[in-house]
Amino acid sequence: MESSLTKACTLKLDNFEGPFDLLFHLIEKNQMDIYDIPINVITDQYLDYLYDLQSPDLEVASEFLVMASTLLHIKSKMLLPDKKEEKQEEVDPREELVRRLVEYKRYKEFATELKEMEKIWEKTVYRLPEPLDIPIIEEVLEIDPQVLRKQYIAILERNKKKINVGAKNITKLIEHEKVSLRSKIREVVKYLISKTSFVFSELFSLKSRSKTEVVTGFMAILELAKMKKVKIVQNKQFSDIHVISNTAEERDEHHLYSEIENNIKEF
Amino acid sequence: MDISTMESIIESLIFSYGDALPLDKICEILELDRKTARNLIKNMMDNYNNSNRGIIIRELNDKYQMCSKPEYFEYVSKLYQIRQKQALSQAAYEVLAIIAYNQPLTKAKIEQIRGVNSDSAVTRLLERNLIREAGKLDAPGRPRLYETTDEFLKCFGFKSIRDLPMLDIEDLSQLNLDELIDVGNSK
Numbered sequence: 001m002e003s004s005l006t007k008a009c010t011l012k013l014d015n016f017e018g019p020f021d022l023l024f025h026l027i028e029k030n031q032m033d034i035y036d037i038p039i040n041v042i043t044d045q046y047l048d049y050l051y052d053l054q055s056p057d058l059e060v061a062s063e064f065l066v067m068a069s070t071l072l073h074i075k076s077k078m079l080l081p082d083k084k085e086e087k088q089e090e091v092d093p094r095e096e097l098v099r100r101l102v103e104y105k106r107y108k109e110f111a112t113e114l115k116e117m118e119k120i121w122e123k124t125v126y127r128l129p130e131p132l133d134i135p136i137i138e139e140v141l142e143i144d145p146q147v148l149r150k151q152y153i154a155i156l157e158r159n160k161k162k163i164n165v166g167a168k169n170i171t172k173l174i175e176h177e178k179v180s181l182r183s184k185i186r187e188v189v190k191y192l193i194s195k196t197s198f199v200f201s202e203l204f205s206l207k208s209r210s211k212t213e214v215v216t217g218f219m220a221i222l223e224l225a226k227m228k229k230v231k232i233v234q235n236k237q238f239s240d241i242h243v244i245s246n247t248a249e250e251r252d253e254h255h256l257y258s259e260i261e262n263n264i265k266e267f
Numbered sequence: 268m269d270i271s272t273m274e275s276i277i278e279s280l281i282f283s284y285g286d287a288l289p290l291d292k293i294c295e296i297l298e299l300d301r302k303t304a305r306n307l308i309k310n311m312m313d314n315y316n317n318s319n320r321g322i323i324i325r326e327l328n329d330k331y332q333m334c335s336k337p338e339y340f341e342y343v344s345k346l347y348q349i350r351q352k353q354a355l356s357q358a359a360y361e362v363l364a365i366i367a368y369n370q371p372l373t374k375a376k377i378e379q380i381r382g383v384n385s386d387s388a389v390t391r392l393l394e395r396n397l398i399r400e401a402g403k404l405d406a407p408g409r410p411r412l413y414e415t416t417d418e419f420l421k422c423f424g425f426k427s428i429r430d431l432p433m434l435d436i437e438d439l440s441q442l443n444l445d446e447l448i449d450v451g452n453s454k
Binding site: 017018019020063066067100103104107108110111112113114115117118120121122123124125126127128129130132 | 283284285286323325332333334335336337338340343349352357358360361363364365367368380381382383384421422423424432
């Protein structure tokens with residue numbers, strides 16, 4: 001169902017402060033009673049409006065879509081009376097929507113009032129306080145140094161109790177090291193300069209390296225294999241992984257780097 | 268000390284202070300109780316506003332400040348270039364309206380009422396010092412609470428938050444639609 005009204009609407013969503021604002025606009029345009037909204041008409045118009053958008057900005061549109069589904073939900077409820085609810089008191093499915101609309105309308109009206117009031121009060125000018133040169137009265141404090149000392153010791157004592165002995169171990173637990181894939185790729189390449197092949201576990205062993213490093217190292221050899229710089233061979237499950245350089249002849253480091261540099265920029 | 272002398276002293280205090288001068292400070296200096304001081308100032312404010320003066324005294328949250336009368340702005344502005352504050356967006360006014368009546372409240376509550384994300388409006392209002400953070404809500408995630416500032420009162424001409432116009436805020440959630448329709452039709 002296409003209504004001429006929405007076709008005439010060449011407004012964008014940006015013109016509305018949100019789904020309530022748009023609903024409100026439609027209600028006013030059609031001179032509907034806000035307390036007795038013809039839900040069919042308003043839902044159709046609201047949806048037409050969304051369809052008419054050429055390229056909705058999803059971020060914005062999502063909030064409008066939530067309202068659309070709310071409207072459809074109410075519409076369906078009004079078409080199909082709930083069997084469970086028939087026995088109980090009839091609840092108008094529009095109630096919550098109306099409540100929120102009326103509430104929103106109030107704030108919108110007050111916002112307009114604020115604008116008007118601001119126009120009056122922005123026309124006032126204030127004098128800034130002048131820095132007055134009033135002599136500062138210095139009071140001599142009489143404190144026994146012994147009291148200070150006692151206080152200081154008390155603070156130290158209190159702090160001692162606060163320090164958690166286990167704290168050191170905890171920081172180790174949550175230490176989050178950053179291992180970049182790029183650095184590991186470079187490491188493998190460097191290692192392959194001197195040898196034509198190596199066993200994965202000799203370079204990345206859990207005995208000498210953190211879990212993160214080993215995992216990233218593994219990802220590094222996968223990436224290099226993808227670039228066709230290395231071959232990876234494993235004879236059977238859980239056996240040693242051999243990493244073999246694909247570049248047969250000796251190459252200098254920089255040459256190799258320049259070849260892969262473009263590929264690893266993203267890491 | 269007679270009344271007119273006290274008024275003159277208060278006048279000189281408010282003028283000298285420049286900023287909004289707290290009522291308590293006035294009471295302290297003149298050794299007056301709050302009620303008496305308030306009545307004196309109230310009387311002064313009426314005199315200022317109703318006589319041919321170019322200055323008025325404004326009340327902001329139990330503080331008092333002098334400023335030029337808005338109606339003479341076109342002349343005052345000829346003195347110097349007055350920096351125009353950047354206008355607020357429609358969204359910012361709506362958010363401000365919601366905060367004014369429901370403070371302190373969280374951003375989530377604002378967005379629930381408006382049905383849209385209100386981040387940029389809140390940020391803008393914070394920048395303009397019209398709202399400020401008012402601690403955190405004791406709920407999961409400890410969301411920030413917001414409230415309006417004295418600057419808000421100053422910019423929009425309120426004496427205090429109690430001075431806001433009644434929005435006939437009856438709790439709509441308690442009403443059912445039949446009643447709402449009645450309310451609507453009786454308006």
